[in-house]
Amino acid sequence: MIKHIVMWNLKDDLDVASTRxxxxxTLESLVEKVESLKVAxxxxxxxxxxxxxxxxxxxxxxxQAGLEAMSxxxxxxxxxxx
Numbered sequence: 001m002i003k004h005i006v007m008w009n010l011k012d013d014l015d016v017a018s019t020r021x022x023x024x025x026t027l028e029s030l031v032e033k034v035e036s037l038k039v040a041x042x043x044x045x046x047x048x049x050x051x052x053x054x055x056x057x058x059x060x061x062x063x064q065a066g067l068e069a070m071s072x073x074x075x076x077x078x079x080x081x082x
Contacts, residue, residue, distance in 0.1 A: 001038075001061070002062075002063065007055065027040060034070055035066065035069075037059060039060035042056070043058070
């Protein structure tokens with residue numbers, strides 16, 4: 001089992017409150033698309049400090065191959081939210 005955590009900030013012109021449900025459902029639906037991904041949990045920031053991130057994604061994979069497949073997806077997401 002491989003556990004992986006990623007955190008992002010949204011682009012300045014995106015609003016977390018208005019896109020929260022879409023972001024959450026999109027990221028959590030990856031369990032159905034990445035075969036070895038067994039758990040995907042999305043969290044949103046409730047701490048208004050500059051050090052905090054807007055979104056976190058906690059995942060659990062069966063193997064390294066699944067994590068590597070997810071790396072491509074995460075790279076693509078970073079282009080959208082950073």
